[in-house]
Amino acid sequence: MNLLRSRFAQAVLILIVAFVVLKFGIRPAAPWSVLTLYMAIVLLAVLVFVSSDSDSWRDFVWPIHATLVDPNRRLARLVFLIVLPLLFGYYAYTQAAAKPQAPPELRAVHPAPPASIQFRGKEIQITGLDNPLRKDQASYKKHVAAGAEIYIRNCMYCHGDNLDGRGHFAHGFNPPPANFQDPGTIAMLQEAFLFWRIAKGGPGLPKESTPWNSVMPAWEDRLTEEQTWQVIMYLYDATGQHPRRWEEGH
Template sequence: MRSRTLALLVGSGAFLALALWIARPPASLANGDKHDDDKGGHAHVPAPLEYADAHVPLGVWTDPAMITRGKEIYTTRCAVCHGDAGDGKGPAGVALPLMPSDFRDKAGVGEMRDNYWFWRVSEGGQVEPFRSKGSAMPPWKGELSVQDRWAVMAYQHTFSGHDGPHVPREHPESLAMGRDIYAMACVGCHGVEGRGDGSVGPTLSPRRAPQPRDFTTAEFKFRSTPSGQLPTTADLFRTLTEGVRSGGGAMTFGLYGHRIMPSFRHMPEEQRLEVIEYVKSLNPAFRERREISIVSIPAPPPVTSERVARGRKLYADAECLACHGERGRGDGPSAPTLKDNRELPIAATDLTRPERFKGGSRPEDVYRTLMTGLSGTPMPSYGDSLEPDQSWDLVYYVLSLSRDGWRRAGGGPIERWASAREMAMMRIVVAAVMAMLILADVAAADEAPISGIVKAVDTANQTVTLEVTGRGKTRQVVVHLKPGARVVKFVRASEPGKAGFVEQQLPLADVKAGWVVSVETKHEGDKEVAELVKVVLER
């Protein structure tokens, strides 16, 4: 009795510490160390989900042919801003409000994961948080193939002095933030090495399934990928955000929504992505896979009584009732004998309680579970045995077994994740942040260097209209050129014995809409005036 009480106290303390950490994570661990502005436009943020699985093949980083190809691209496309030496001091780069990245900075380069790097080259400065900082870097995904982007990354990597592949085992600092979050939030259940052997895990569902996931194997239940394949980063993100619903032991008391794994939706999105990158590093197969297949989920058809009737027949024909029971209560004749691949007893899901569906209870979630199955459990994949129309029939019958599931199938209200009081507090916080941003705008009204996209050129009045983005908003600025003002661009030196770039003066009439330029402006009355316009990019 004493040991059980002690376990409950220790577990409660751990969950309290976790809740406090999520509310106020240590800045030095979870929020990252901010780089000085003079190190360039790199920011410690994870790649978004659409790029999170875009890992570069290991051989690219040390392939001489790829590095040579990358040098050719870099010299013609990148050096004007990033500099021939990769120091971020190209002739166009030094004129920009946000200095280009310095690829010689070993700490900064080591911190960048390959999917982050690929995202930056692909999208340029047109995405946050770089767009609101005034980044002028163009997106290259429309002009460079995937292989060409890999090549230029491999060449840029050489500036840092590292001659091995750009992977976490070579640059452990790239996972520092995720490793810290994992140690504080996950290790108790999943273990130090991610093998599902943490000290708290067995108390969640004593001597029964489910048990904490072993991240080092290829077996993951909740996926959008075919049976036997690893999940996508988006799948891991969904599981981390939603948690895992299931009945458990005393240690799960109080977890909202009958979850055996808590939901981390209140953890900032960037921190969730960081810890997922660390989890992926525990299994090399995540980085080694080249192609990812996704199970297609067609748009749900309308719910009709005929569909539900057909689904009921399929439910019997596919022997779903053997485990889930005739009425879906998880009490079929085979239910008492079910075991997972660890030989642990496992309960058949009670289909009348969709709030406990581990993979989610929306029609799309149930469809995905039918197509992928749940690896390591008796639940098989029906992807090869059911046509899409049949699958939807079965989905709607399953959801018809409960009132809440039926409402969801018909487009009922989605579960709220925040109370009215929490929403009111959020509005207050947002209003306060907006007020601070307005004050910051006022304080920065006299800042000089700006870069933007040329929208119009008026040679008669000697003005250039720019579209400028900063602090999360876009505005148009009319720049008045003073008498004698110059417009210059930077071209490769053509004279023998000369290297680098030289200035080439242009008439204002040659400046085209769509070009990216940088200017240093001053206030004169109600006008923005400039004496020099530097062309950063012609497009």
């Protein structure tokens, strides 16, 4: 019991109890960085506690001082001189040593579209398909305006009001929403590709697009065929991009 009256023993006991509680008493387990932060806070609180007055501080440092200078504790000093470097060396080794990892999986950002898809019970041939609304040039502005309304109502929250992939919810997704302003996105794709991606969303992606599938929902249940083509027209019009033509892919 006299040992527990020692400020040093009390401090060590508090640190041990705090570590056990934080390490094993929290579910799900806290990350190591969080555990280290909390232990640093506990250590700071313990130091404040043991240094509250001169007698308490003297009682705390006495075992440390005695271990370092007392001739009768030479064996303890020798043990510390051997054990502490070994512990620090082992910790450094475990942090620097290569850890076994699963082989990386290559992910296709723009996977090849299927030859055809089912859209609301109708089979649509994707290969060689052009946007049918572009044939009606007299209604071009009307279709773009309708597409803008659809985009603002459904797509802006993720893809952003500037179509740059920085919408309100974008930071919560991995991979992030597509940046349509980037010339490496829709400018490299046929409009039929966008139709497929919008209609089927993330659930319609093939296996080569895993393990980070798109979180975009399948819009075929919410948008008609015409509305899907309209929002595609708006994407190209608003960004100043031009869709890739099928003959350019050969």
